[in-house]
Amino acid sequence: MHHTRIDYLACKDSPVHRLDSRTKLIAAVVFTVFVISQGQTAVSMIVCYAVWPFALLIVGGVPLRFAFKQILIVSPFVAVLALSSLFYDRTAVDVSFGPLRFGATMGMLRCVSIIAKFIVTMAALIGLVATTRFGDLLNGMAKLGMPKILVMQLGFLYRYIFLLIDRAEHMLRARAGRKLRNLGMKRELKTASSMVGSLCLSSLDMAGRVNTAMQARGFDGEFHTLTEMRLARNDLFYSLALAAFLAALGFLGGVI
Template sequence: MHHAYIDKFAYQDSVVHSLDARVKFIAAVFFTAVVISLPRTSFAILFCYTVGPFAVLVLGRIPLKFVFKQILLVSPFILVFALSCPLYDKTPVKVSFGPSVFQTTVGWMRCCAICGKFVVTMLALIALVSTTRFSNLLAGLRKMGVPKLLIIQLGFLYRYIFVLIDTAQHLLRARAGRTLRNLGPKQEMKTASAMLGSLFIRSIDTAEQISIAMHGRGFNGNWRTISRLKISNNDYIFGVFFVVFIISLYFFASTVLN
């Protein structure tokens, strides 16, 4: 089973990867809250906020092709909601972009704001996941006071996702090797339903075997890491730069852009 579906770049070695998981998690949550709280007309300041996640991704040597691919995979869920805004809010409004002034509707402005905030927050989330091992993130959350039961559930959910994906790939590979001709729609539905049932049963059986093996090796609900979590000087420097970045953009937006 290959655990390279979600965080395959989290095991690299860089300045960003060496930062404490707690510092990166707090920064990502605070950054997301700031971006979401921006007014829907703050497109310029929203564009400026993309500098932060991009800088982290570049320093962490995360390929931008991988980043945009992950954003495209999730974007349909947001686009369905965003594109519905122009349908129910058609209030006309004038928007100025430099010397140009054009007319649009509040619904389209809200749609663009939702898509823009989605992209920026996804950049921050991908930067966090791609530069932090999930085990370190769970250990950091536990040290921050997150309930142990929730940490255990997140840990097993993370591992069982790979069990589900791996089992599904085995079924699809077996089906492709045994299919010699195109089946009709009715037969395809029967085959798909049988595969879903088999996927459910086999994934549960594999997950139970993994759970038994983990408890047999002394798992007691605590996610252990090779390196101990410790706030270093680099973490303080990152925190200072992050605070200065947020405050600078806030004053820039309130003085120059307004």
């Protein structure tokens, strides 16, 4: 998820982009809590929750292909956890999905539930980051009472992790251009360890240069933005729409 692509999407104009960052941040947290609180076998309800984040992605002009690509990048970590649940509980259950009925196990339902929750919550997170300038998001966090040092660390992490990634890519490209044959496992590990050490040293040197440049420009620990944070009528409508959506799904879950 390169920051230039995210910044490009966050600078677009849409009804979602024009919402206050605090409103979108609180809404994303509340929505995530509701999704995670669903039962381990409530797959049908989780599918219903998916309507909200994907609708926001469409309204916000965020390509669904981009969103699914980012989800796939981090999916292996969750897939390992989800697949392991297949072996924990093999109790047979009958599953009905509309007119379809088939047999399954509790482990299978939990596996599908974990993956579904991951996709829905990741879609909500991508919708938040891709429709909000990161500076505005940090400013919103600070306004909501998040510790200043944590806001500062998040800002540094977001901006400068990509410098480290670019540096690592340059090293890998240079190594690939100079590698003429397979060196064997032992020498490959030795070369990789040397590259990691060189990357750590260069990152420390880069951090020193960044710190010097920031001090020379008068950085005082605050991230200043030109955007005026002000709650508007659209923020109220957005909050009410989310509350109505969650209430409707809660009622639907009680009926089902």
